[in-house]
Amino acid sequence: MSANPHANGGLLLRDLRLPTSWSTPSRSPPGRHGRRGHPCPGQYLRDVLRRNAEHRNFRIFDPTRPPRTAGARSSRPRPLLPRRDRSDDDHVSPDGRVLEVLSEHQCQGWLEGYLLTGRHGFFNCYEAFIHIVDSMFNQHAKWLKVAREIPWRRSIASLNYLLTSHVWRQDHNGFSHQDPGFIDAVVNKKAEIIRVYLPPDANTLLWVTDRCLRSRDSVNVIVAGKQPAPQWLDMDAAVKHCTAGIASGVGEQRSRQRPDVVMACCGTRRPSRRWRRSSSCVSSSGSQGACRHVVDLMKLVQPSEHPHGLPDRDFDELFTTDNRSSSRSTATRGSSTGSPTGGPTTTTCTSAATRKKARPPRRSTWWC
Numbered sequence: 455m456s457a458n459p460h461a462n463g464g465l466l467l468r469d470l471r472l473p474t475s476w477s478t479p480s481r482s483p484p485g486r487h488g489r490r491g492h493p494c495p496g497q498y499l500r501d502v503l504r505r506n507a508e509h510r511n512f513r514i515f516d517p518t519r520p521p522r523t524a525g526a527r528s529s530r531p532r533p534l535l536p537r538r539d540r541s542d543d544d545h546v547s548p549d550g551r552v553l554e555v556l557s558e559h560q561c562q563g564w565l566e567g568y569l570l571t572g573r574h575g576f577f578n579c580y581e582a583f584i585h586i587v588d589s590m591f592n593q594h595a596k597w598l599k600v601a602r603e604i605p606w607r608r609s610i611a612s613l614n615y616l617l618t619s620h621v622w623r624q625d626h627n628g629f630s631h632q633d634p635g636f637i638d639a640v641v642n643k644k645a646e647i648i649r650v651y652l653p654p655d656a657n658t659l660l661w662v663t664d665r666c667l668r669s670r671d672s673v674n675v676i677v678a679g680k681q682p683a684p685q686w687l688d689m690d691a692a693v694k695h696c697t698a699g700i701a702s703g704v705g706e707q708r709s710r711q712r713p714d715v716v717m718a719c720c721g722t723r724r725p726s727r728r729w730r731r732s733s734s735c736v737s738s739s740g741s742q743g744a745c746r747h748v749v750d751l752m753k754l755v756q757p758s759e760h761p762h763g764l765p766d767r768d769f770d771e772l773f774t775t776d777n778r779s780s781s782r783s784t785a786t787r788g789s790s791t792g793s794p795t796g797g798p799t800t801t802t803c804t805s806a807a808t809r810k811k812a813r814p815p816r817r818s819t820w821w822c
Contacts, residue, residue: 464608466572470512470667471505473498479657479689494656495616495663495678499576502667503551511573514552515561518580518618562587565613566594574611574667581617581677582633591673595643598671602646612672616663618680640675641751645760649674650751652720655685657692658749665696677721699750700764700772713744716773720748746772 455461479494499514506512553564558579565575594613601607617636640648649672653659659678666674687695695701715736736743748754750762757763764772 460571462606462608463570463572464610467608467610468509468511468572470502470574472664472667473501473505479660479692494660498660498663506574510551512551512575513565513568513573514576514578515565515568516552516554516578517556517558517561518578518583558583558586559590562590566590569611569613572610576614576616576667578616578618580619581636582619584615584617584636585633585639588636588639591639592643595647595673598647598673599644602671609670612666612669612674614666614674615676617675617677634677637675637677637751640673643673645752645755647671647673648752649762651676651749652751653678653696653749654721654747655683655687655692657685657687657689658696660689661692661696662749695747696749699753699762700746700748702744702746702772711742712774714741715743716746717743718746718748718773720751 459465502512503514553561555561561577561579565577568575591613601610637650640650649666649669651662651666651674653662653676659676662676666676717732717736752760752762753764755763757765
């Protein structure tokens with residue numbers, strides 16, 4: 455088995471031919487809703503499939519078939535080995551590059567084998583259902599960690615998850631659709647392996663997708679809804695915002711005054727909307743507020759614990775330091791533990807395992 459060249463897939467890995475320019479950005483005016491499912495990422499993946507058709511080294515694995523990958527599916531249909539006999543089998547072909555089957559386990563296994571043999575892939579799934587492959591993800595993350603310590607092992611393409619139908623859009627469903635806990639399982643792995651991104655709109659999602667496809671030896675988790683949502687940033691602003699990973703809230707003008715309250719959020723639609731409404735309430739009360747939006751979740755971690763961690767100086771510039779309160783709580787994404795009546799409390803939206811060291815005291819920070 456070790457004599458098979460595919461057993462060390464890094465030796466066979468070819469870089470993907472990715473689009474050289476942002477050819478599919480959303481041009482909706484700031485604050486306006488884009489089209490259903492933000493077709494930009496699907497169109498971008500379509501272009502990736504077309505550019506790499508000759509080498510046949512990129513596939514999409516999808517147990518859910520949401521609108522996110524519709525553009526890719528129209529370019530490269532689903533594979534089917536037997537001859538097609540049914541007229542309603544649309545977008546099916548023997549050379550299809552989008553693998554669809556209602557089994558998260560099978561998609562995860564396919565993708566891992568695909569990556570380990572020197573190719574690239576993308577796994578699209580509902581946020582609540584990705585828990586099904588927790589143990590498989592754990593083993594792959596462990597393998598990546600050990601492989602980094604073996605000199606003859608070559609780098610392989612990263613394992614990329616795109617999680618849609620997230621918890622914010624599941625009020626009409628039961629608990630089975632309302633579990634965002636996969637992020638907790640991810641951030642408890644070795645820091646050099648994992649990355650978590652929560653882009654607020656279509657253009658930031660486009661940038662994050664491109665970055666993940668260029669990465670190596672990592673597990674990238676992207677959480678983004680598939681429903682219509684406001685478009686906040688043009689492509690240039692999205693690139694700047696994502697490169698920073700955490701910055702002033704989308705659409706907010708940076709004030710030179712020291713804020714009385716700092717509000718922050720991660721993700722799309724509902725978190726961003728709640729943040730904007732809270733900002734209006736703070737302004738109407740006569741207080742000076744500031745807003746922060748996080749795209750790269752690992753920016754909240756100490757630099758000593760994660761390579762993406764924000765240096766203390768930059769962190770303090772964003773969240774301030776001059777508050778007598780020194781309390782700090784940690785919670786999973788989506789919780790809100792700051793209280794205007796219980797005293798100023800600084801909270802983060804990382805799991806307890808990712809930030810154990812308290813930073814200096816700072817002003818109130820409320821998480822949406």
